[in-house]
Amino acid sequence: MYGKCGVLEDARRVFDEMHERNAVTWNSMIFGYAQNGCNEEAIDMFLEMRLDDFEPTDVTLLSLLSASANVGAVEEGKQGHGIAVSYGFELDKIMGSSILNFYTKVGLIEDAELVFSRMLERDEVTWNLLISGYVRLLQVEKALDTCRLMRLENLRFDSVTLASILAICSHTKNTMLGKEAHCFCVRNNLDSDVVVASNIVDMYGKCERIGDARRVFDSAVNTNTVFWNTMLTAYVENGKIGEALRLFYEMQLESVPQDVTAWNAVILGCVRNGDLDEARYLFSRMQSADIPANLTTLTSLVSGLLRNSSCDDLVQKIQESGLRSNIISIISTLCNNGMDRASLQDVKAIYGFVLRHDL
CATH class of the missing domain: 1.25.40 (Serine Threonine Protein Phosphatase 5, Tetratricopeptide repeat)
Known part of the structure; x- marks a missing residue:
């Protein structure tokens, strides 16, 4: 008990x-x-x-x-x-x-x-497990071949199968297969499943078909925070920061709970767009809303500061923003994600400054 x-x-x-x-x-x-x-x-x-x-x-x-x-x-x-x-x-x-x-x-x-x-x-569960295993390892052809074999066994694709197929389409940017999968979902009423609908939106976003992604989003009956975040991320990944911000504020108007993923998406979008003031404003709003920042949030901010600030100014802003307890992890993440030589020199300078000032 x-x-x-x-x-x-x-x-x-x-x-x-x-x-x-x-x-x-x-x-x-x-x-x-x-x-x-x-x-x-x-x-x-x-x-x-x-x-x-x-x-x-x-x-x-x-x-x-x-x-x-x-x-x-x-x-x-x-x-x-x-x-x-x-x-x-x-x-x-x-x-x-x-x-x-x-x-x-x-x-x-x-x-x-x-x-x-x-x-x-074997049933749909066992076949789906093997297919998802192939997808996880990006073994696309094996995953698709297993889907074909599953159909030959007269087993129906369910929402889990379609999630795997849509993930393949997202990774390979295979719009044609993605559209076929989408049509299958509609014909079999699988698109009413919010997880499947999220995967369809993600697929269109990854394939740079943002209009199709938005149409799926607007036609959805069942939604949740993850579904909204998927559309938000699709906008950011396609450089549509204005639309992302409008959707972000629409979430608030519709009383959709905003988690760290939603805040990270718009902060990253602003950083990529060069709008550092808006990114810092959103970060302060995030803190006011008692949403704990994670390494993704902080790395996005620091990468933006790194491009737009001197070393001393950057460290001052890090102190003001409450990021200093995470700065070593952030620096490691930035280095591991690959940077140009000039940025890497700045990171080394920041690291030296951190050590000298015991931050």
């Missing part, structure tokens, strides 16, 4: 005070941690369970595989797979899907293919 309610500290306290434990109590803790996103703790509990000589059940392994997939714990996930094989669980559809999900998420696509080939029963 405690684990399912998310009160994990209370659950752990009760667990630690138990004189006798069994597989059910161990599974309750491991499952509770995994369900509440405490993946490292779920894995640690599994290892403790093994040290305590308790045999894992299918529930244990499903939780372990999920946690391992989420944090990229390759060895622990492989251990779970090995146990599933030795216990004869691997060929079960649910267990097989969980193993497949693990391998695709950690990028071991050849292992995923092997698991997929051994599964006795």
Whole structure:
């Protein structure tokens, strides 16, 4: 009960005070941690369970595989797979899907293919897992070939399949395939799913068809913050900062919650447009709205300041803006993202100034 309610500290306290434990109590803790996103703790509990000589059940392994997939714990996930094989669980559809999900998420696509080939029963979920694994690794042809094979098996594309296909179109800027996917969504009423609609808007934005993106946006029935952010980002990526700002303020008029992603989009747009004063104004508004800035926000601001300020002026503005606690991380990000030689010299000068003034 405690684990399912998310009160994990209370659950752990009760667990630690138990004189006798069994597989059910161990599974309750491991499952509770995994369900509440405490993946490292779920894995640690599994290892403790093994040290305590308790045999894992299918529930244990499903939780372990999920946690391992989420944090990229390759060895622990492989251990779970090995146990599933030795216990004869691997060929079960649910267990097989969980193993497949693990391998695709950690990028071991050849292992995923092997698991997929051994599964006795496959459905839309298992096919989608393999397709999404290919998409994640940008193996476009394999993803499309798997979509074709899925259709030959008389399985229907669902919203997850279409999200993968649209992601391929976004990456390759394949407008023709994107339009076909969009038409399929309309014919099958999949565009009413806000996740699919967001992917369609993103696809048109990436393909530089901003008018089509806006038409999809305007015709949507179901919307959320992510959907609005997708349109906002499409405007920024296509250099339409005026439209992005209008949409941003429209979000406020429509009482759509604005998260850090929305603020980052317009701040970055202003920086790219050379309107540093507007970017700084938006940053101050963001702080007033109690939206915590993240590294993306700060890097965007500093890159703009870097192009438009002297070194001393930049550091002064960094101090005024409350960015100095993050300046080393920001400098690292700027360097890693690639800069021209002149900008790199400025970054080195800033770094020296930071060290000299103990910022």
